[in-house]
Amino acid sequence: MKPASFDYHRPDTLDEALTLLNRYGDEAKLLAGGQSLVPAMNFRVAQPAVLIDLNNLRELDFVRDNNGSLSIGAMTRERRLEFDPLIARHLPLLTETMPNVAHPQIRNRGTLGGSLAHADPAAELPVIMLALGARLKARSGAAERWITAPDFFKGLFTTDLAPDEILVEIELPFMGAGTGWSFMEVAPRAGDYALMGVAAVIQLDKEGKCQQARLVYLNAGEGPLEAKAASKSLSGADLDDSAIETAARTASQDEIQPFGNLHASPDFQRHLAHELTIRTLKLALARAGKDRLQ
Amino acid sequence: MKSTNSISVSVNGQVHEREVESRLLLSDFLRHELGLTGTHVGCEHGVCGACTIQLDGEPVRSCLLFAVQTDGHSITTVEGLAEDRDHLHPIQQAFWEAHGLQCGYCTPGILMTMIPFLEQNPDPSEQEIRKALSGNLCRCTGYQHIVDAVSLAARKMKAINSGS
Incomplete structure (x- = not known):
């Protein structure tokens, strides 16, 4: 029995969960999929006095079509994101990313909201939220507010919540x-955990010029990192080899701030970022072009 | 205050009702409370895969769940695979025949991971098998015989499902 002892609550509704959280405040931790929190508790890095288990909140497990956007409940499991047909149709970047998120055994438990609230700079899902321009809804008591993805992620394992x-x-x-x-x-x-990862999203106009681009990196700083200068250098440009090379160099040399780890030095991470930027942009370009011709 | 909780959980088809401490990991519950020591404990932080069991039919790490969370759910462990000593599950038979284990420590977790995989992918390529095994560490075999055993298991399970 490795974790320190705690009191366990398993509310059936979001309102009950909010009441419990309000009562226990800082003493409590929310348990979503538990695939990061439970290891931390097993190491006793985390020793919450109270655990509020959100796994009975069926109301937070959904994928909804809003006709122009998709809403995904925070307790939707990662395995569902991987195979959901609405996501595959409208957010193919998310579908493509999911098999990279840990192993199937982990994705069977892990949730979208849990991964985002954990805000691990090596995680894929925060990167995708920035790349796709997500906004996130937080509830407290009877109040709710929307937070844009760049405002949500505040740094190492830190969010605006x-x-x-x-x-x-x-x-x-x-x-x-x-x-x-x-x-x-x-x-x-x-x-x-990846040594380096890149999401590229580009928007082409009718002439095939790049209207807008967004390059976002994991393990490249204290949180998901958007390379703004590199992304900006691509807008209005023909995405030829030289424009792609310039963006890759700007992002990998000037913008990302990799820490290095046991398996990769910061220099090697920059090298990977450079190469992955070129590859993701070329694939994105091919896909956008194909899309335009249809 | 809820530091102990009563739970009712079905394990390999048998319902168990127990009083458990909140912090009791599912892996420890299976081994120490129910005596089902086929579920092995390796790293206890979700990396090695040795403790993988099926929760409502899906493979999950039992070291990353608290026993209390399984209240009302259904669990299958490696003990639930074979009908009896003489009638192994086809994947167990395949691991025996293809020498898919040496020390056997990682084997239960691999079996519990690969059965749902093979049910969803009855005819996997070697590459797909290797990818599906990536969440389970083995330090003896070098994996080659495990890959062979999974491939043999796929053929056995397919033969059974097609009734031949």
Whole structure:
């Protein structure tokens, strides 16, 4: 029995969960999929006095079509995101990314909201939220507010959520026609934490010029990192080899701030970022072009 | 105050009612409370896969769940696979025939992971098998015989499902 002892609550409704969170405040931790929290408790890095288990909140497990955007409940399991047909149709970048999120055994439990609230800079899902322009809904008591993805992620394992707030819903605009996308990462083994990863989303106009681009990196700083200068350098440009090379160099040399780890030095991470930027942009371009011709 | 809880959980088809401490991990509950020591404990932080069991039919790490969370749910462990000593599950038979284990420590977790995988992918390529095994660490075999055993299991399970 490794974790320190705690009191366990398993509310059946969001309102009950909010009441409990309000009562226990900082003493309590919310248990979603538990695939990061429980290891931390097993190591006793985390020793919450109270655990509020959200796994009975069926009302937070959904994928809803808003005709122009999808709303996903915070307790939707990662395995469902991987296979959901609405997500595959409207957010193919998310579908493409999911098999990279740990192993199937982990995705069977892990949730979208849990991963976002944990805000691990090596995680894929926060990167995708920035790349797709998500907004996130938090509830506290009877109040609710929407937070944009860049405002939500505050740094290492830190979000904008207040101690009495629960992340309940994530809204993602459809990836429309003319959008190209790609996600790639390099990990020592399939399912391991990646050494580097990149999501690229581009929007082409009728002439095939790039209207807008967004490049977002994992393990490249204290949170999911958007390379704004590199992304900006692509808008209005023909995405030829030289424009792609310039963006890759700007992002990998000037913008990302990798820490390095046991398996990769910061220099190697920059090298990976450079190479992955080129590859993701080329694939995104091919996909956007194909989309335009249809 | 709820630091102990009563739970009712079905394990390999048998319902167990117990009073458990909140912090009791499912892996420890299975081994120490129910005596089902086929579920092995390796890293206890979700990396090695040795403790993988099926919760409502899906493979999950039993070291990353609290026993109290399984209240009202259904669990299958490696003990639930074979009908009896003489009638192994086809994947167990395949691991025996293809020498898919040496020390056997990782084997139960691998079996519990690969059965749902093979049910969803009856005819997997070697590459797909290797990817599906990536969440289970083995330090003896070098994996080659495990891959062979899973491939043999796929053929056995397919033969059974097609009634031949």
